[in-house]
Amino acid sequence: MLGACVIFKQLFSRDVRVRSQVGFEPERRGSHPYLGVDFRTLHSRAESAGSIPARRIRRLFSFQRHLLSSRLLRGAPHLNPLHILDEDYCGQAKCMLEKVGTWNFDIFLFDRLTNGNSLVFLTFHLLNQYGLIELFQLDMVKVRRFLVLVQEDYHNQNPYHNAVHAADVTQAMHCYLREPKLAESLTSFDILLGLLAAVTHDLDHPGVNQPFLIKTNHYLAALYRNTSVLENHHWRSAVGLLRETELFSHLPAEDSLGIERQLGSLILATDITRQNEYLSRFRTHLDENDLCLGHASHRHFVLQMALKCADICNPCRPWELSKQWSEKVTEEFFHQGDIEKKHKLEISPLCDSEANTIASVQIGFMTYVVEPLFAEWARFSDTRLSQTMLGHLGLNKASWSAMDPETSGSSEEGESEPGRPTEEPSSRALSQGSQET
Numbered sequence: 001m002l003g004a005c006v007i008f009k010q011l012f013s014r015d016v017r018v019r020s021q022v023g024f025e026p027e028r029r030g031s032h033p034y035l036g037v038d039f040r041t042l043h044s045r046a047e048s049a050g051s052i053p054a055r056r057i058r059r060l061f062s063f064q065r066h067l068l069s070s071r072l073l074r075g076a077p078h079l080n081p082l083h084i085l086d087e088d089y090c091g092q093a094k095c096m097l098e099k100v101g102t103w104n105f106d107i108f109l110f111d112r113l114t115n116g117n118s119l120v121f122l123t124f125h126l127l128n129q130y131g132l133i134e135l136f137q138l139d140m141v142k143v144r145r146f147l148v149l150v151q152e153d154y155h156n157q158n159p160y161h162n163a164v165h166a167a168d169v170t171q172a173m174h175c176y177l178r179e180p181k182l183a184e185s186l187t188s189f190d191i192l193l194g195l196l197a198a199v200t201h202d203l204d205h206p207g208v209n210q211p212f213l214i215k216t217n218h219y220l221a222a223l224y225r226n227t228s229v230l231e232n233h234h235w236r237s238a239v240g241l242l243r244e245t246e247l248f249s250h251l252p253a254e255d256s257l258g259i260e261r262q263l264g265s266l267i268l269a270t271d272i273t274r275q276n277e278y279l280s281r282f283r284t285h286l287d288e289n290d291l292c293l294g295h296a297s298h299r300h301f302v303l304q305m306a307l308k309c310a311d312i313c314n315p316c317r318p319w320e321l322s323k324q325w326s327e328k329v330t331e332e333f334f335h336q337g338d339i340e341k342k343h344k345l346e347i348s349p350l351c352d353s354e355a356n357t358i359a360s361v362q363i364g365f366m367t368y369v370v371e372p373l374f375a376e377w378a379r380f381s382d383t384r385l386s387q388t389m390l391g392h393l394g395l396n397k398a399s400w401s402a403m404d405p406e407t408s409g410s411s412e413e414g415e416s417e418p419g420r421p422t423e424e425p426s427s428r429a430l431s432q433g434s435q436e437t
Contacts, residue, residue, distance in 0.1 A: 090114075097125050100171060101178055103388055104318050107168040116156070118167040120147045123199050126174055132192050137250060146245040153204045153237060160329040161205035166198070168325075172310035173198040179381045182302065185293035193259065194303050197266035198310055200238035205230065208336045210273075211348050228271045235264040262300065269304035270311050272369070278308060279372060286379050302380075309377050315362065315370045315396050316389035322396050330358045359404035366397045 093113040099105065100122065111118035124147060127133050133143060154163035173194055176182060186194075206213075210229045213221040224232040239260050242248060248256040269278060282305055285291045285298075293299050314325035337351030350361050370393060378386040 093121055097122070100125065100129075101175055103175060103385060104321070105171050106321060107164060107171060108321070108324060111164050111167065116163075117151065119151045119154070119163045119170070119199065120144075122167050123147050123170055123195065126170070126195055127192075130188070130191055130195075132188060132195075135188050136192065138247065139250075142245050142247050146241060146247050147199070149241050149245065150200055150203060150238075153241070154202070155205060155207055158205060158207040159331040159335070160325070161202050161207055161332065165325075166200075166202055168314075169201060169307075169310045170195060170198040172313045173306060175385060176306040176310060176381075179383055179385060181293065181381050182306070186299060186303075190299055190303060193262055193266060194306065196238070196259075197263055197303075197307055200241075200263070201234055201267050201270050201307065201311060202230075203234045203237040203241075205234070207332055208339075209348060212336055212340070215345060228268055228274075231268045231271045235267040238263060238267070265300065266304055266307050269308055272312075275308075275369060275373070278304065279376060282376050282380070286376060291380070305377065305380075309373060312365075312370055312373070313389070315366050316374060316393045318392055319396055319399060322392065323399075326358055326362045326400075330356075330361050333361065357404065359400040360406070362400045363397060363404060366393060366400075 093110060096105070096110050096113065107118060110122070114121045124143065127138075127143065132138070133140060150166075151163045154161075154166060156162045156164075177186065177191055177194060210221070210226075212218075213229055214226050220233050221229050223229075242256075242260065248259060251259075281301075285301075291298050291302070293302065314322050314329075316322070317325070333348075333351045334353040334356075337347050337353060339345075340347045340351065350356055350364075374386070374389055374393060378390055
């Protein structure tokens, strides 16, 4: 566990960005020039012979929904009996959407009820609930097509960075947008940007991190000069789909370009190597009490911080949800480490399954990344939700500490306040089992 904590301390004590001049090498999207790794199948598992792929089943259900909605729009009765099962799933999912603003929203259950279409269903519901489709005169067919393409461009074979993660982040963003300070100040344009950024923030994620792309000379690293490689790719991919679907084609060109630029600003803020940069700026604003949400630039900055919180809020969810996310992200890390071992590359931090455990990775992540961010967010928005998140964070960290033998022995020596870790790695256990939500 100590090794993981030391790694996190090194990673987040400064910005870890490699800036080097490299040449551009054209390459097929999703492939890898050095290892011959196709990122589209990197985390996929072999399907048993004769089984029907889940992707085909989801496409079947989605096609049934398309036929049903098309008939209803035309006023024609639906005659296909196969719609019955699909409507049953829609009914259960609809009941869940009535509580979409609750922090214990189970995105895994919702994804099962929507047959793997949680991102499409959730986002369409939120856009409609906020009245954004009508307000911005969006074509519902284009909206649907955009969301379907976005969902398809997520690599759902990735254990963590997939469409379910995007849906989870979008649901968390919705919870933050409803907080009093934001709800009273944000414009409809701000809300639209916030939701779109949450939906697309990890679009076409390859399932490996930036250092892996750099050391294997991937074309994306060359294209973006080793700086915010993944975030730039997510943003450009989102812009590509916006233009392909012509979602904002009815707006003046200047307005649509403005949306694309601000969308990029939000997505680029999720670069974890710039964590201290944004956190220090946020802390300074709070210390000086000079955040004025009447200014567009300040509202945009708060949106950036809200998206950063939504992106890494898993440790602040109830244990039964948080634990699943922790297992999934660690599985993705360790899989990358196995690939690096196989090809005799230097193993990236936290990706060595022999040197790290799920508990040690999570404790380090909570201590050096999550706690500082959410402590400042609670200063900005001191609400019941913020206290609930900090409560879950403390309980979850205590649970992981109890599973880690190196931590359980040192947890009795002292406690640390959320967001303010102690100096020595040996005393970083957070004992907050009694903190209530």
